[in-house]
Amino acid sequence: MAxxxxxxxxxxxxxxGVPANITLNNEQVIQSEDYDANAFVETTGVRQRRxxxxxxxxxxxxxAADKLISDLEWDKSExxxxxxxxxxxxxxxxxxxCILQERLGLSKECYAEDIALGCSGWVxxxxxxVSLLSTGSIKKALLFAGDAKKRAKEILNPxxxxxxxxxxxxxxxxxxxxxxxxxxxxxGYDSIIIxxxxxxxxxxPQSFELENFEGKQIHRLQTRMKGMDVxxxxxSVPPKSIxxxxxxxxxxxxxxxxxxxxxxxxKMNEKIRTKLKLEADKxxxxxxxxxxxxxxxxxxxxxxxxxxxIENKPAKFICCGFGVGLSWGTVAFETDNLVISDLVELNxx
Numbered sequence: 001m002a003x004x005x006x007x008x009x010x011x012x013x014x015x016x017g018v019p020a021n022i023t024l025n026n027e028q029v030i031q032s033e034d035y036d037a038n039a040f041v042e043t044t045g046v047r048q049r050r051x052x053x054x055x056x057x058x059x060x061x062x063x064a065a066d067k068l069i070s071d072l073e074w075d076k077s078e079x080x081x082x083x084x085x086x087x088x089x090x091x092x093x094x095x096x097x098c099i100l101q102e103r104l105g106l107s108k109e110c111y112a113e114d115i116a117l118g119c120s121g122w123v124x125x126x127x128x129x130v131s132l133l134s135t136g137s138i139k140k141a142l143l144f145a146g147d148a149k150k151r152a153k154e155i156l157n158p159x160x161x162x163x164x165x166x167x168x169x170x171x172x173x174x175x176x177x178x179x180x181x182x183x184x185x186x187x188g189y190d191s192i193i194i195x196x197x198x199x200x201x202x203x204x205p206q207s208f209e210l211e212n213f214e215g216k217q218i219h220r221l222q223t224r225m226k227g228m229d230v231x232x233x234x235x236s237v238p239p240k241s242i243x244x245x246x247x248x249x250x251x252x253x254x255x256x257x258x259x260x261x262x263x264x265x266x267k268m269n270e271k272i273r274t275k276l277k278l279e280a281d282k283x284x285x286x287x288x289x290x291x292x293x294x295x296x297x298x299x300x301x302x303x304x305x306x307x308x309x310i311e312n313k314p315a316k317f318i319c320c321g322f323g324v325g326l327s328w329g330t331v332a333f334e335t336d337n338l339v340i341s342d343l344v345e346l347n348x349x
Contacts, residue, residue: 003248004127006134007177009169013339015068016165016303017060018290019052019148020345040158045266049161049291052148055346057086058096060164061144062103067341068166069104074140076104081111081132081141085125085295087118087324088147100144111138118192119262119323121145121295123331126167127180133171143167146296149223157223159265161291165299168339178333181245183237188326191229196220230323234264235271238320241330242276245318249332253318256282256332258306260319263287263297272320295321307340 041047061084069076082104084097097112111132117124122145129143146164196207203221210217213224238261246253259282261269266287273283284305286297293300298319314336322328 002180002182003245004131004180004182005177005249006127006130008136008171008173008175009130009133009177010172010175011167011333011335011338012140012170013068013072013168013341014165014299014302015064015071015341015344016163016296016300017062017064017067017344017346018050018161018163018300019055019060020050020347021052043265043267044159045269045285045287046159046161046291047288049158049289051160051162052346055148055162056090057088057146057148057162057164058084058090058100058103058144060148060162060344060346061146061166062100062164063344063346064164064341065100065104065142065144065166067344068168068339071339071341072168074168077107079106079140079142080109080138081129082106083113083115083125083129083141083143085115085117085121085143085145086147087116087294088149089114089116097144117325117327118147118294119264119297120321120325120327120329122165122167122298123180123319123321123329124182124327125295126178126331127182127329129169130178133169134177136171136173139171141169143169145299147294159292161293163290163293163296163300165296165303167299176334178331179245179249180329180331181241181248182329183241183327185233185326188229188233190224191226191233191326192324193224194221195224230264231268233326234268234322235275237328238272238322238330239275241322241328242318242320245330245332251332253332254278256316256318258310258315258317259283260298260301260317262321262323263290263292263301264323265292297321303340303343307342310335311338311340
């Protein structure tokens with residue numbers, strides 16, 4: 001079973017970057033027969049979101065990292081690892097992590113890699129970074145996570161927003177560390193999918209032809225989601241994962257101070273909260289103001305909703321990411337003296 005525990009590592013800080021100038025109010029922009037604006041906002045919880053036609057995920061991540069490194073007063077020469085988690089890399093190749101290494105001015109003796117994951121990506125990326133840091137060979141690392149979709153018409157989807165985040169981690173002897181549980185159900189690979197653009201189905205003129213999918217006209221370069229399948233998955237698997245993690249490591253999950261879930265949609269997330277019998281004030285949401293931001297949603301929620309509340313005191317977290325793959329990951333950890341940077345808002349250029 002996919003349980004992992006790593007000690008001697010802590011989160012030093014978290015930052016997030018979002019587009020500043022384009023804020024879409026769903027009650028204003030949803031003007032079609034496909035959507036009822038009020039019903040959409042009530043179901044998803046997404047009132048507005050930040051989107052950009054020009055900023056890439058790495059642009060948003062870079063701005064967040066530049067701010068966080070300054071706030072932490074870290075020497076860039078000491079950062080020896082960076083991992084970039086996204087489904088919207090700058091290029092097919094090279095890895096965007098390589099570009100960020102140079103752009104941030106980090107050492108050339110730096111471990112850098114990309115991970116192509118969506119909604120569960122921050123937890124998966126966290127396990128990757130923490131596992132390597134726990135050896136003590138590397139002392140400081142950056143985990144980037146986010147998405148800024150630039151595919152045709154993706155910007156019009158009223159559920160998704162753009163964001164880039166960075167989580168700074170460091171090796172410190174004696175830290176309690178992290179406990180993880182993971183799972184994958186590839187039988188649902190087509191529950192959330194973009195059919196064309198990869199090696200199996202390369203881009204062709206037919207990729208842009210509109211087809212009917214669940215009552216909407218979309219083409220093969222747009223995200224397709226089987227709503228009912230994803231909803232059933234979302235309300236059942238995350239609660240089980242959290243309970244399995246707590247049982248495996250022998251703690252009461254209700255003792256956690258905060259539960260940060262992937263910001264899928266409000267109806268789904270509230271089902272998860274009620275199944276776990278969690279108090280509402282322990283489950284903050286960023287989706288009303290930023291939408292579903294894929295792998296950025298967990299750290300973005302910490303930045304936007306918990307800044308000013310937890311920096312100067314210990315806090316226990318349980319975070320769960322779930323979605324495209326289908327995949328899921330849950331992590332338990334504690335923070336103390338966590339640095340949370342002000343939200344970075346980038347203007348278009």
